[in-house]
Structures are given as structure tokens and as C-alpha cells.
Amino acid sequence: MEDMKNKPESYWKERLTPEQFRITRMRGTERPFSGEYVTQKGDGVYRCVACDHPLFSSDTKFESGTGWPSFYDVIEQGSVETKTDLSHLMVRTEVLCANCGAHLGHVFDDGPNPTGQRYCINSVALKFEGDEK
Numbered sequence: 001m002e003d004m005k006n007k008p009e010s011y012w013k014e015r016l017t018p019e020q021f022r023i024t025r026m027r028g029t030e031r032p033f034s035g036e037y038v039t040q041k042g043d044g045v046y047r048c049v050a051c052d053h054p055l056f057s058s059d060t061k062f063e064s065g066t067g068w069p070s071f072y073d074v075i076e077q078g079s080v081e082t083k084t085d086l087s088h089l090m091v092r093t094e095v096l097c098a099n100c101g102a103h104l105g106h107v108f109d110d111g112p113n114p115t116g117q118r119y120c121i122n123s124v125a126l127k128f129e130g131d132e133k
């Protein structure tokens, strides 16, 4: 299988929009309530915008009020990787695509049942495939 985690910056620059590059490769954050999937409710799968890897299901999406698409679980174990993020004078857990290493957002432990997790994800890092309502 192709190693998507060690592609040079130029590979992603050619394939991603500047905003997608900023979020997924430079660990950026989209403005709250600006993303196209914040209020998306249709049934489907949210994939990595950079590599198509399935990440989240609409089944675990919930309204967090934060302004970013929020999920209480990943689509399957191993879909994402996490990393401690000490930037911006906070201790957070960064969420990355397990296939290509794209920065997706952060996960917090104040989510709803059954997991108590809140995956706070940038719309820009996602590609929705399903019923758009």
C-alpha cells in the first residue's frame, strides 16, 4: 500500500486548496460556524479530504454548539490517530487521519454518551459522502 504519510509538502500543495492545505498540513483551524458541515444532518460517511480515508459516520454526529462538526466516536477503531498538542498554551489532543497524517481537529472528553468523547473537527478537513440534508 502506498505510504501516504511521507509525501512531500509539494504533493499536497498540488492536490489541496490553499485552505485545505492550511488546515490539514499546517494544523490550522477554520473559523467557528464557517464550515459547510456544521449543521449537516444527512446520513453518510465523512472522509478525509486529503486521502479519502473514512473517518466519521453521520450516526455519531451531534450538535455541540461549538461551531465545528462534532462526533462522539470514529467510524471504526484505528480511523484516526491522536497526539498531545501543547500549542496555544493549552494541553489538547490533536486528531489526525490515520492514513495520511492530515490534521483534522481535536478530541475532548466532554462529549455525550456512550463514549463521552467530543471529536471537534474542521469541515475543511472532511469530505461528506451521502444524503445531503
Ligand code: FE
Binding pocket: 048, 049, 050, 051, 052, 053, 097, 098, 099, 100, 101, 102
Ligand atoms: Fe487522510
